Amino acid sequence: MTLATIPTSTTTLRRRARSLPGWVAIVVVAGVVAAPVIVIVASILDPTTEVWRELWDTRLPGMIRDTVTLLTTVVIGATVLGTGLAWFVTAYDFPGRRLLGWALVTPLAVPGYVLGFVWLDTMQGPLGARAVRSIWLCAAVLIMALYPYVYLLARAAFRDQSAATVAVARSLGCSPWQAWWRVTLPMARPSIAAGAALVAMEVLTDVGTVRLFNVSTIADGVLRVWFGTGDRNAAAELATLLIGAAVLLIAVERLLRGRARYTQGGRAESVAPRRTRVGTTVAAAVAGWSVVALAVAVPIVKLVRWVGEARATGQTIAVEGDLGFHVTSSVRVAGAATIVCVVVGTTLAWLARRRGTAGQVVARTATLGYAVPGPVVAVGVVITLAALDRRDWLPDGVLLVGSMVGLIYALTVRFLAVSYQGVEATLAKVPPNVIAGARTLGAGPLRVAVRVELPLIRTGLLAAAALVAIDSVKELPVTLLLRPFGTDTLSVWVWRATSESLWVQAAVPSLAIVALGMISVAILQWALDRGAEVTT
Amino acid sequence: MTAVSPRIRPAFTAPEVRDTTGAAPHPAALEARSIRKVIGGRAVVDGVDLAVQPAELLALVGPSGCGKSTLLRVIAGLEPADGQVLLDGADVSALPAERRWIGLVFQDHALFPHLRVDQNLTFGVRHLSRRERATLVGELLELVRLPGLAKRYPHELSGGEQQRIALARALAPQPPVVLLDEPFANLDASLRDSLRTDVIAALRSRRTSAVLVTHDRDEALLVGDRVAVMRAGRILQVDLPEQVYERPVDRFVARFLGDAAFLPGSDGGVLMARPHDLTIEPGGADRVLAHHYFGSMWRYEVGRADGSTVLAEVPAGSRLLEVGSPCTVHVVAGHALHHLD
Numbered sequence: 001m002t003l004a005t006i007p008t009s010t011t012t013l014r015r016r017a018r019s020l021p022g023w024v025a026i027v028v029v030a031g032v033v034a035a036p037v038i039v040i041v042a043s044i045l046d047p048t049t050e051v052w053r054e055l056w057d058t059r060l061p062g063m064i065r066d067t068v069t070l071l072t073t074v075v076i077g078a079t080v081l082g083t084g085l086a087w088f089v090t091a092y093d094f095p096g097r098r099l100l101g102w103a104l105v106t107p108l109a110v111p112g113y114v115l116g117f118v119w120l121d122t123m124q125g126p127l128g129a130r131a132v133r134s135i136w137l138c139a140a141v142l143i144m145a146l147y148p149y150v151y152l153l154a155r156a157a158f159r160d161q162s163a164a165t166v167a168v169a170r171s172l173g174c175s176p177w178q179a180w181w182r183v184t185l186p187m188a189r190p191s192i193a194a195g196a197a198l199v200a201m202e203v204l205t206d207v208g209t210v211r212l213f214n215v216s217t218i219a220d221g222v223l224r225v226w227f228g229t230g231d232r233n234a235a236a237e238l239a240t241l242l243i244g245a246a247v248l249l250i251a252v253e254r255l256l257r258g259r260a261r262y263t264q265g266g267r268a269e270s271v272a273p274r275r276t277r278v279g280t281t282v283a284a285a286v287a288g289w290s291v292v293a294l295a296v297a298v299p300i301v302k303l304v305r306w307v308g309e310a311r312a313t314g315q316t317i318a319v320e321g322d323l324g325f326h327v328t329s330s331v332r333v334a335g336a337a338t339i340v341c342v343v344v345g346t347t348l349a350w351l352a353r354r355r356g357t358a359g360q361v362v363a364r365t366a367t368l369g370y371a372v373p374g375p376v377v378a379v380g381v382v383i384t385l386a387a388l389d390r391r392d393w394l395p396d397g398v399l400l401v402g403s404m405v406g407l408i409y410a411l412t413v414r415f416l417a418v419s420y421q422g423v424e425a426t427l428a429k430v431p432p433n434v435i436a437g438a439r440t441l442g443a444g445p446l447r448v449a450v451r452v453e454l455p456l457i458r459t460g461l462l463a464a465a466a467l468v469a470i471d472s473v474k475e476l477p478v479t480l481l482l483r484p485f486g487t488d489t490l491s492v493w494v495w496r497a498t499s500e501s502l503w504v505q506a507a508v509p510s511l512a513i514v515a516l517g518m519i520s521v522a523i524l525q526w527a528l529d530r531g532a533e534v535t536t
Numbered sequence: 537m538t539a540v541s542p543r544i545r546p547a548f549t550a551p552e553v554r555d556t557t558g559a560a561p562h563p564a565a566l567e568a569r570s571i572r573k574v575i576g577g578r579a580v581v582d583g584v585d586l587a588v589q590p591a592e593l594l595a596l597v598g599p600s601g602c603g604k605s606t607l608l609r610v611i612a613g614l615e616p617a618d619g620q621v622l623l624d625g626a627d628v629s630a631l632p633a634e635r636r637w638i639g640l641v642f643q644d645h646a647l648f649p650h651l652r653v654d655q656n657l658t659f660g661v662r663h664l665s666r667r668e669r670a671t672l673v674g675e676l677l678e679l680v681r682l683p684g685l686a687k688r689y690p691h692e693l694s695g696g697e698q699q700r701i702a703l704a705r706a707l708a709p710q711p712p713v714v715l716l717d718e719p720f721a722n723l724d725a726s727l728r729d730s731l732r733t734d735v736i737a738a739l740r741s742r743r744t745s746a747v748l749v750t751h752d753r754d755e756a757l758l759v760g761d762r763v764a765v766m767r768a769g770r771i772l773q774v775d776l777p778e779q780v781y782e783r784p785v786d787r788f789v790a791r792f793l794g795d796a797a798f799l800p801g802s803d804g805g806v807l808m809a810r811p812h813d814l815t816i817e818p819g820g821a822d823r824v825l826a827h828h829y830f831g832s833m834w835r836y837e838v839g840r841a842d843g844s845t846v847l848a849e850v851p852a853g854s855r856l857l858e859v860g861s862p863c864t865v866h867v868v869a870g871h872a873l874h875h876l877d
Contacts (some may be wrong), residue, residue: 162646164642164643164646164647167609167612167614167633167640168640168646168705168706170612170613171612171636171660171706172639172659172708173660173662175632179634186651187648187649317749343631
């Protein structure tokens with residue numbers, strides 16, 4: 001450091017004072033969003049021993065076993081499938097490559113619980129009513145529903161790799177296959193691991209799919225304790241198990257990464273897709289399209305046929321069936337959650353951006369909710385809001401618990417990470433000199449944000465919004481637990497019908513969810529094609 | 537510089553070596569014969585013949601997009617092409633990149649970001665015990681003057697260090713030939729000079745043949761034992777640096793390697809004059825257009841009576857001719873101008 005750059009103590013103080021409002025803003029926003037998670041974690045400090053003892057004696061061992069089995073199977077399956085497909089569409093050139101690349105993202109639009117009951121019904125014939133409700137079929141369904149997370153991240157990683165690195169590996173004696181195994185795959189590993197972590201979070205969170213297959217996971221247990229005993233504290237304590245598992249997962253992933261870095265800095269020429277033997281290409285293309293067929297085409301065909309059957313037999317389609325009402329509810333909830341997530345995420349990322357590691361750490365506490373399963377977030381939000389409601393701060397008769405505000409708050413806690421990380425990654429790509437240039441031209445920080453940074457991160461914002469929207473439309477447990485009276489979303493409708501095994505009744509709302517999801521997937525794809533980043 | 541221990545077995549099955557007692561006692565370390573590579577209907581490399589002698593450093597120079605890098609990739613076996621590639625007299629055209637045993641260094645270093653320096657260095661060398669590995673790493677790091685960096689990750693190194701490690705990695709399996717594609721292009725000038733010196737020293741100490749691709753004419757003249765000038769997929773001239781500079785085959789080569797003026801010869805041919813071939817004296821039909829001070833000399837831009845412009849040099853210390861003053865250009869005594877065909 002040269003003398004000139006050492007600030008005198010007064011300028012330091014002045015600078016601190018000037019940045020104080022920014023710090024206050026970060027801490028307040030992050031604190032509000034993180035509160036429900038902190039509340040849950042705090043509940044373990046005062047454990048209710050009887051509940052634990054009873055759980056341990058009865059269901060807990062089975063729940064842990066099922067959770068671990070399901071988690072391992074789905075994570076391994078989705079990782080292998082997602083990575084393999086991503087490699088195939090980036091490295092090989094074949095007719096319909098772009099179309100398949102796009103189609104492989106579409107399973108994101110089909111919720112696991114929809115895919116679940118479709119396959120449950122399809123396999124009931126060959127397997128029998130009892131055998132069909134197995135943890136393995138449940139795992140297969142979740143693999144099909146969740147592999148796109150790995151696929152998207154792995155595809156981006158493979159695309160960014162420099163061709164020179166592979167060329168050097170070849171010149172050092174690696175066959176194409178060895179170069180893939182020793183260089184290409186390890187370089188993509190952090191992205192693949194991040195995708196796998198996302199899949200793991202989704203499995204830990206899932207309640208809709210596992211319930212269909214009678215797999216009693218811990219998340220399912222939280223829901224059962226809540227509804228069965230009404231004991232929110234016990235549910236919260238059980239939920240800490242899940243937070244523990246999530247934290248462990250993230251820690252393991254970070255540890256594996258170690259000091260190594262995987263990006264090469266600078267944009268080098270990436271590996272060009274090449275043609276290979278016809279046999280190999282055909283086999284891989286068939287595999288790719290089969291996945292799309294199993295995860296998207298079969299469910300849609302089946303759902304459409306159910307709707308048709310119901311029409312023909314004059315059966316009432318809906319349980320309490322007003323499609324328009326439910327679509328409006330879903331769009332309103334998901335739309336509000338998306339807007340709040342993107343606005344809060346952008347604000348946080350922008351505030352944290354020039355505040356070093358401390359700023360990043362504070363901002364990131366706000367994204368903890370993503371590692372916490374939906375039912376747990378719901379419990380945390382209820383405990384937090386109930387505390388506020390008891391304080392009499394609000395006008396008489398207004399309660400936050402069970403209000404639209406409560407639901408959007410919970411969805412924000414849950415999905416803020418998705419928007420925050422997307423925005424952060426795109427913001428980081430804005431060259432500092434561009435901003436410096438704008439500043440020297442007389443633009444203040446706010447003007448720079450609006451005139452320079454915002455336009456530059458537009459596609460990133462759009463991708464983040466699309467991802468939050470997809471997640472919010474499909475979201476079940478938080479909506480189920482916190483929806484205001486009279487606000488029934490499509491996912492809740494599906495849940496009510498499927499919990500009575502009324503598949504035909506669930507067909508209409510399921511199709512509507514898939515349709516809304518497809519719109520978001522198309523927006524996501526559009527943004528990705530224009531340089532938006534997928535990150536975790 | 538330490539010699540690397542001879543126990544190292546490279547990961548390659550070396551290409552079949554032709555009987556050296558045969559017709560050619562010293563086959564070229566690397567020979568390319570009528571290489572032709574068509575991309576999108578355009579011949580990017582258009583019938584190139586090139587030979588590199590053992591321990592020779594050949595600089596391949598040409599403007600961007602002339603096909604230098606593609607030629608390098610073809611030689612390395614990374615791209616299929618028509619023609620033959622021979623290593624030490626053996627035809628390796630049919631061998632994939634991993635069995636050719638040719639080292640590669642790229643502009644963007646292309647170190648494996650997930651591996652430490654020592655793991656990068658030993659990537660291409662297998663069947664070594666832990667101790668042999670450590671010895672090899674030590675020797676290589678000393679060769680590129682970076683001792684003690686074995687446990688670092690690539691992103692923890694500076695740009696120059698990364699490029700040194702990239703060279704050491706290419707040399708680790710002791711390949712007879714190393715190809716370097718613009719290896720110094722990403723570095724700033726001060727770093728480039730010292731790195732260049734060390735890289736050449738390392739290649740020489742291992743008696744490794746090398747092809748160094750560059751678009752920088754000064755670099756080509758400085759480092760090449762011989763210089764090959766390439767344009768639009770063809771090699772125009774291969775010769776000693778002073779030959780290509782002083783006796784270029786055509787106007788393109790003449791201009792590409794330095795400033796040149798073309799004067800009519802007495803026999804109706806064309807003569808090439810470098811700035812140091814020409815000088816001026818006051819008075820005459822020519823005019824001084826500009827002057828530039830180079831410390832050791834003044835360089836004048838002179839507008840000639842026939843409308844052409846030439847560069848001429850005058851040793852420092854002589855009287856400065858102001859812009860616009862009349863002068864006469866003539867050839868420096870004792871300089872014979874090169875006759876272009």
